[in-house]
Amino acid sequence: MSYVSEYSAAPAEQAARHFLKRLSVETDCADVHHSLTHQQQDFALLHVVGSPEAYAKRHLPGAVHLPHSQITEEKMREWPAGTLFVVYCAGPHCNGADRAALKLATLGLPVKIMIGGITGWEDEGFAFASGD
Template sequence: MSYVTDIPAASPEEAASHFMHRLSVETDCADVHHAISQQEQDFVLLHVVGSPETFARRHLPGALHLPHSQMTPERMAQWPADTLFVVYCAGPHCNGADRAALKLARMGLAVKIMLGGLTGWEDEGFTFARGEGADAG
């Protein structure tokens, strides 16, 4: 018996529930890129770490720079209550997106993390935006 089969697989119902839950709180670079490139962006994309200078060097197209440390109920009230926020940070070595997602969820807001962050976006070969013009007021 291998390590793969040593622990029995979940039932299909349990597996479906598990993966549905994961997809309810996570998205990936390819899905975000597709939404942006097809003009189907029905979420607010937030770059949640770093300085304005770091953001200006490279960020995802259409992203707003709003570090998790600056997220407040007053600041988030500029968007409708049913807005979905997609947050990302530097990459798998960074927990800024997790911190932002937790903060937004505790404010009662819908949120997903974009897996991979900037590192994943680069690995996929997607183009970055540059410049300072996308701060979240």
């Protein structure tokens, strides 16, 4: 018996619930890129870490710089009700996106984390934007 099969796989119904739950709070770089390049952006993309200078140097196209420390109920009123927010940070070694997602969810707003962050975007070979 291998380490893979040492523990039985979950029943299909339980696995389906698990993966649906994950997909309800996560997206990935490829899906965000596809949405951006096919004019299907139905979400607000938030760059939630770093200084304005770091953002100006390199960020995802169409992203708004809003550090997680600046997410407030008042600030989030700038977007229409029901806006889906996709947050990203530096990468797997950074928890800024988790902090932002928690704040947004606590405010009652729909949110997903883009797993991989800037590191994942770069690993995929996708282009960055620069400037304000």
